[in-house]
Amino acid sequence: MYRLILVILFGYAPYIAVGLFILGIAYRLFLWTSATALTGMYNVNAGVNEKSWAATTKEVLKRIFLFYTLQGREKDPELFYGSFLFHWGIWIALFGHLGVFIPEIYLQDWFGLTPYYHHILALYVGGAGGLMAFAGMIILLIRRLGSKQIKLKLVNEFLINLKIKRFSFLDDYFADSLLILIIISGLAQTLGITSTSAAYIGTISTWVWSLFMLHPNVMLIAGYTLFQIHLILVMVFLVYFPWSKMMHPFSYLLMPTISRPSINIKEEAI
Amino acid sequence: MSFDRVFKERQFKYGDVSNFMHYMADEKLLTPLDSYIQLKEPEDKVKHFTKRLNEEYRKNRNVRMAVDVCVHCGACLYACPTYITSGDIYNSPLGRAELIRSVIKGGRMSGKLFGKAVGAVKKVDMEYIKKIYTYYWLCLICRRCAYVCPLGVDQTDVTRTVRSILYEIGMASRFTSLTIDAHWKSGNNMNLKPAAVESIMKFVKNEIKSEKGIDVKIKINEKSDSLMLPSSADLYMNMETLKGYVLFLNIMGIDFTFNTRSVETANFGLFLHPEHMKRLAENYVQVARDTGAKLVIAGECGHGWRVHKGYTLPRLREYGIEMVHIHHLVAKAIRDNKITLDPNANGNIKYTYQDPCQYARGGDLTEEPRYIMKHVVKDWVDPEHSRGYTWCCGGQGGNLADEVVPLTTQYSRLWYEEALRYNADWVIRPCSICKAQLSHVVPYLNKIYNKELEYSGLMDLVYRALVVKQ
Numbered sequence: 001m002y003r004l005i006l007v008i009l010f011g012y013a014p015y016i017a018v019g020l021f022i023l024g025i026a027y028r029l030f031l032w033t034s035a036t037a038l039t040g041m042y043n044v045n046a047g048v049n050e051k052s053w054a055a056t057t058k059e060v061l062k063r064i065f066l067f068y069t070l071q072g073r074e075k076d077p078e079l080f081y082g083s084f085l086f087h088w089g090i091w092i093a094l095f096g097h098l099g100v101f102i103p104e105i106y107l108q109d110w111f112g113l114t115p116y117y118h119h120i121l122a123l124y125v126g127g128a129g130g131l132m133a134f135a136g137m138i139i140l141l142i143r144r145l146g147s148k149q150i151k152l153k154l155v156n157e158f159l160i161n162l163k164i165k166r167f168s169f170l171d172d173y174f175a176d177s178l179l180i181l182i183i184i185s186g187l188a189q190t191l192g193i194t195s196t197s198a199a200y201i202g203t204i205s206t207w208v209w210s211l212f213m214l215h216p217n218v219m220l221i222a223g224y225t226l227f228q229i230h231l232i233l234v235m236v237f238l239v240y241f242p243w244s245k246m247m248h249p250f251s252y253l254l255m256p257t258i259s260r261p262s263i264n265i266k267e268e269a270i
Numbered sequence: 271m272s273f274d275r276v277f278k279e280r281q282f283k284y285g286d287v288s289n290f291m292h293y294m295a296d297e298k299l300l301t302p303l304d305s306y307i308q309l310k311e312p313e314d315k316v317k318h319f320t321k322r323l324n325e326e327y328r329k330n331r332n333v334r335m336a337v338d339v340c341v342h343c344g345a346c347l348y349a350c351p352t353y354i355t356s357g358d359i360y361n362s363p364l365g366r367a368e369l370i371r372s373v374i375k376g377g378r379m380s381g382k383l384f385g386k387a388v389g390a391v392k393k394v395d396m397e398y399i400k401k402i403y404t405y406y407w408l409c410l411i412c413r414r415c416a417y418v419c420p421l422g423v424d425q426t427d428v429t430r431t432v433r434s435i436l437y438e439i440g441m442a443s444r445f446t447s448l449t450i451d452a453h454w455k456s457g458n459n460m461n462l463k464p465a466a467v468e469s470i471m472k473f474v475k476n477e478i479k480s481e482k483g484i485d486v487k488i489k490i491n492e493k494s495d496s497l498m499l500p501s502s503a504d505l506y507m508n509m510e511t512l513k514g515y516v517l518f519l520n521i522m523g524i525d526f527t528f529n530t531r532s533v534e535t536a537n538f539g540l541f542l543h544p545e546h547m548k549r550l551a552e553n554y555v556q557v558a559r560d561t562g563a564k565l566v567i568a569g570e571c572g573h574g575w576r577v578h579k580g581y582t583l584p585r586l587r588e589y590g591i592e593m594v595h596i597h598h599l600v601a602k603a604i605r606d607n608k609i610t611l612d613p614n615a616n617g618n619i620k621y622t623y624q625d626p627c628q629y630a631r632g633g634d635l636t637e638e639p640r641y642i643m644k645h646v647v648k649d650w651v652d653p654e655h656s657r658g659y660t661w662c663c664g665g666q667g668g669n670l671a672d673e674v675v676p677l678t679t680q681y682s683r684l685w686y687e688e689a690l691r692y693n694a695d696w697v698i699r700p701c702s703i704c705k706a707q708l709s710h711v712v713p714y715l716n717k718i719y720n721k722e723l724e725y726s727g728l729m730d731l732v733y734r735a736l737v738v739k740q
Contacts, residue, residue, distance in 0.1 A: 247338065
């Protein structure tokens with residue numbers, strides 16, 4: 001019975017979760033692309049001097065990586081630093097997961113990454129990424145639940161109440177909680193590893209590889225409860241992702257207000 | 271002062287501005303308006319509202335993505351002039367978004383299963399729709415939220431969509447409806463008849479002769495290489511701006527004409543319904559074709575420029591006609607040394623340039639006006655909140671309506687204080703709505719702050735600085 005549960009959860013469910021994740025994203029992107037109108041306009045760009053694809057790409061990259069339009073660096077540091085830490089932390093951690101997807105032998109052959117250095121990288125870089133994401137998420141959650149006031153000083157001071165809690169709903173809290181649990185369960189493994197108990201090197205990557213090879217060997221991870229919890233949470237995340245606001249990274253591909261250049265005035269007409 | 275009565279009747283209360291509902295257009299006004307776009311009012315208003323909201327959500331990418339990807343981070347709250355100054359959460363991008371997102375959610379599986387927990391509204395009725403009307407008409411459509419939002423969520427396009435559906439069920443702001451009706455009937459917002467236009471142009475010609483000593487040529491309704499689209503308010507309130515267009519185009523030797531079928535560059539259809547917007551823009555296209563123009567020149571008007579750039583220009587290009595803003599031509603003339611400007615003519619005054627919202631956010635018209643400023647005045651300051659972060663004048667999006675002046679005076683405190691920060695004496699806002707709004711609120715703000723701030727457009731400065739070589 002235990003084996004059957006393992007087979008279902010870690011032998012079949014990962015395929016279903018990844019499949020729903022990919023299909024869901026494709027479906028969502030289809031819905032966005034099939035909405036072709038722009039409230040009566042030909043163009044609804046809201047940027048400043050986004051006159052070419054190069055300028056538009058630069059603008060989008062600045063928004064993704066630098067969060068530069070968030071004016072709150074001084075006024076609302078929780079949003080700026082919380083977002084910055086969370087997103088950069090997640091990117092580092094996700095990149096680090098490549099070390100689990102690629103079997104040890106290839107890591108060594110292709111990148112010269114010995115188990116020792118793999119361990120050091122996972123512990124320090126992966127650990128730092130996880131901690132950044134965790135700290136960022138906590139900062140953002142506290143900000144969401146709190147009653148922050150922002151001051152805007154011109155001549156007088158304008159006090160702006162950030163009543164985000166009032167418009168935060170079950171889906172927001174569900175997404176936040178899920179992410180926190182994934183980060184904690186991932187971080188506990190990363191920070192808990194030692195060079196002699198690096199399960200991700202020999203065991204988990206072999207299980208991942210067995211999934212890739214379409215011959216899942218679930219018994220490899222039978223003894224790793226924490227990993228199993230992490231995995232179940234990730235699968236829930238993958239299934240939920242396409243139907244939630246977490247789709248927002250993909251919006252940069254299609255958002256007509258910032259990801260499309262505006263209509264140009266022809267120089268020769270002037 | 272002009273609005274003292276409104277200030278008494280409708281008092282501003284920080285935190286709750288629900289008393290500033292725009293007066294609604296009555297049936298007498300709506301009937302002709304509906305007929306222009308062949309609109310028939312539905313029988314079941316609530317049902318129509320919900321149905322059309324979902325349709326528009328599915329149809330428009332900007333609306334759909336705005337609703338889908340907002341992560342409720344609240345960055346828009348301290349970007350939005352309406353929320354900063356009013357403190358009413360429903361008078362904010364997030365608040366407005368939730369008013370309709372809750373309707374959309376109500377029709378979804380998650381909304382049916384979890385109800386209020388996911389923000390779905392239980393029952394949409396006329397009372398709820400009235401609340402939506404109140405707050406959606408108080409939005410300035412300034413797009414500051416769209417610029418500041420890291421994801422580019424433009425709540426103002428959602429505002430436009432929701433307003434259009436409200437209009438379909440017979441709920442439209444009286445002021446905006448009157449303006450659009452005038453535009454349909456006379457080709458301009460001010461209801462200026464051809465005889466009035468001709469008389470004003472004669473007056474302008476004489477004024478320029480006496481002030482600048484030059485006989486200018488003003489063609490009206492003639493075939494021409496270029497069609498000049500002034501704001502109708504330029505013929506009425508902003509005469510110096512109009513003189514600026516005429517003198518500059520004459521000095522440059524540009525063959526241009528005005529046309530009494532479109533002595534306008536504005537398009538209030540943007541604030542009410544895309545069909546009105548498109549059809550009023552089509553009038554500009556038709557007049558340009560009838561004039562035989564190869565170039566259409568837009569005058570100083572922010573929202574008008576947005577519609578021209580986002581709709582009129584692509585349509586004109588289908589007929590091989592191009593379009594530019596008057597500021598493009600002036601900046602080019604300065605660069606090419608085609609005109610001589612004397613900054614002394616604009617006195618020892620400290621000016622500040624404030625971008626009209628729609629020139630900056632999506633309008634790509636931020637550097638030309640600054641380049642002109644450098645050449646027409648001796649002392650000016652570019653404020654911190656400029657370009658993408660510029661403050662709205664407070665009267666955009668149909669909010670020039672008399673009945674909301676006590677509230678829009680509050681909205682205006684942001685740009686006003688921005689000017690005071692730099693000890694500016696004179697604000698340059700080259701947009702017709704800005705100038706009209708400033709005419710409403712500056713007397714009150716000057717009284718509140720005990721200052722004597724003045725304002726004008728940019729072509730006014732160009733007019734004074736232009737040196738006429740005899």
